Amino acid sequence: AQSVTQPDIHITVSEGASLELRCNYSYGATPYLFWYVQSPGQGLQLLLKYFSGDTLVQGIKGFEAEFKRSQSSFNLRKPSVHWSDAAEYFCAVGQDGNKLVFGAGTILRVKS
């Protein structure tokens, strides 16, 4: 069965510091992987997705994620965090158009 683990419930980083949010998945076939962000007062927004090809994926707002098949991971990174990045981030796995399994989410706090 598919599953997604986001081991960090909360993460706090200083503004300007680098960020890495962890995501591990379990999926029987080649996965489609997503990162979504929910900012305060807004719905979910797709940051980036991986279907195939280059394992380093660039997304919006300066985020990137790297698919590592050997580690079953799809970690989200940003080299320099801005205060507006404070939000909750969700990793998800599935076939596009089919059932999506979400991780529990990681709440990012940014301190100045």
Add this chain to the structure above:
Amino acid sequence: SQTIHQWPATLVQPVGSPLSLECTVEGTSNPNLYWYRQAAGRGLQLLFYSVGIGQISSEVPQNLSASRPQDRQFILSSKKLLLSDSGFYLCAANRGGNEKLFFGSGTQLSVL
């Protein structure tokens, strides 16, 4: 914590037939409720959200409608399904716009 019940898990319907997907929430009162859809080639798309009984906001024009007859019940409906309505539908809830978002397990709808 909140628990979201969503059913059915999978549904196959002919074109032109009606639709009713139900979502109920436990563990909180007066939640914000959301319906999302993931269609092929796209990320999760917010369809409707509700901040209270009878209060529905539609994010995109479409063949679907939503209703909230009770505080913790959110229903997604259609009078006549189209092929393009196929996709994965996800109900979500939180206690307010800034609060953690909880998801149902989703409904995979195939319109044939």
